[in-house]
Amino acid sequence: MGSTADKNKNIIPEGFLFTQQSLSTFSNCPLKFRKRYIENLKWNSYPDEDVKKRLDMGNDFHLIAHRYFLGINDEWIEDEELNRWVQNLKSSFPINKDNIYLPEYKIRMADTVIRLEANYDLIMVKDGEIEIWDWKTHSIKSEHAKAKKRASFLNKLQTIVYMFVLKEQSRLINGSNTQCHQISMNYWQPDPPGIIEKIVYSEERHRLFKEEIESRILKIMDYDYIEFDKANYTEHCKICEFNWFCNNQKVDFKALEEDEDFLDSLRWED
Ligand code: SF4
Structure with a gap:
């Protein structure tokens, strides 16, 4: 029979795949x-x-974008705002038969420490280069949140995980071992249409991202829940779905609306 400490450690099931949301x-x-x-x-x-309503609209946009890159054309969308987003997408990304489009694409990888899954809105192979596209449809209201968001793209776990996994498995996409500088990640918004941030990969980033992911996974694998002290996480409690369970307090919905990890988690973790 295991001790109490055993029950609070090594709880990650065999074969568990980490994602950017779970690491975050x-x-x-x-x-x-x-x-x-x-x-x-x-x-x-x-x-x-x-x-x-806004979450549903974001999900609908992702679904229509998926269909568009598969060659299915949704001509008319009733909701005026969603229709505008879709028209913006179509004019920004006219289909070119020389490109390869992989919408809503999942890539997995596993080595001795790193076991990851990444879910991409779109991977586009163009002239031998691989572009990752991520649709950002959440409206961030406050100026403070907007500035914070722009500044955080490079260090965002999504960027780290998506670029690292893609580079590691690039031969599955491109048929050869793509060089780092041939991979980019683009955060794109439909209204007004445009790239919010573009990050070009590099060997140095690949090394740093690997270290970052490894250290996060090792920390999780080794974590002993007996040491957990909720006093260290009070800042996050107000936007956590377990706030009632832990603190007998309601979630701060206003703050939650600006938490992108929460919004992303609703989309990918049904
Ligand atoms: S409410 Fe959420 S963030 Fe706060 S201690 Fe509980 S699980 Fe952690």
């Missing part, structure tokens, strides 16, 4: 990671109708 959740709070990814407790309600 662990940094926000190890208990939240455990509840979400090990105990599989999911958020199943939305803050309010307005937020739900």
